[in-house]
Amino acid sequence: MWETAAAGFSAMGSEARLKVLKTLVRAGEGGLTVGDIQERTGIAPSTLAHHLRFLAAGGVVVQEKIGRSTINRASYGELRTLAEFILSECCADEVGKAANDG
Numbered sequence: 001m002w003e004t005a006a007a008g009f010s011a012m013g014s015e016a017r018l019k020v021l022k023t024l025v026r027a028g029e030g031g032l033t034v035g036d037i038q039e040r041t042g043i044a045p046s047t048l049a050h051h052l053r054f055l056a057a058g059g060v061v062v063q064e065k066i067g068r069s070t071i072n073r074a075s076y077g078e079l080r081t082l083a084e085f086i087l088s089e090c091c092a093d094e095v096g097k098a099a100n101d102g
Contacts, residue, residue: 004059005085008078011058016043017051021060024074031064031073 012018023040024032032040038048052072055061059078064071 001085005082007058008060008082009058009086011055011060014051016041016047017055019043020048020051021055021074024061024072025076025079027074029073029076031071033069033071037072 012021019041020037020043023037027036034045034048034052037043037052038045041048043051052061052063056063056072060075060082062073062075064073
């Protein structure tokens with residue numbers, strides 16, 4: 001899981017990619033074409049293609065070819081898994097700290 005989590009978090013590791021991902025999350029299950037994402041984010045098409053490839057390689061975006069268009073969707077399952085991974089040990093050390101403070 002560590003390797004998968006690292007790839008997912010790495011894929012989100014730039015302001016532009018976070019902007020693209022947030023745009024796809026807002027769009028919902030229907031996803032968006034590259035043109036729609038470009039229009040909403042203002043990111044140049046060639047740069048946007050690079051960011052989408054990176055996000056897809058990290059597993060946080062799924063791309064589906066439909067006719068001539070490619071629909072891009074946030075991978076909600078993977079995003080939930082990443083959130084659970086990072087929060088799975090939330091406050092685990094706090095119990096020991098409280099016992100030592102008493």
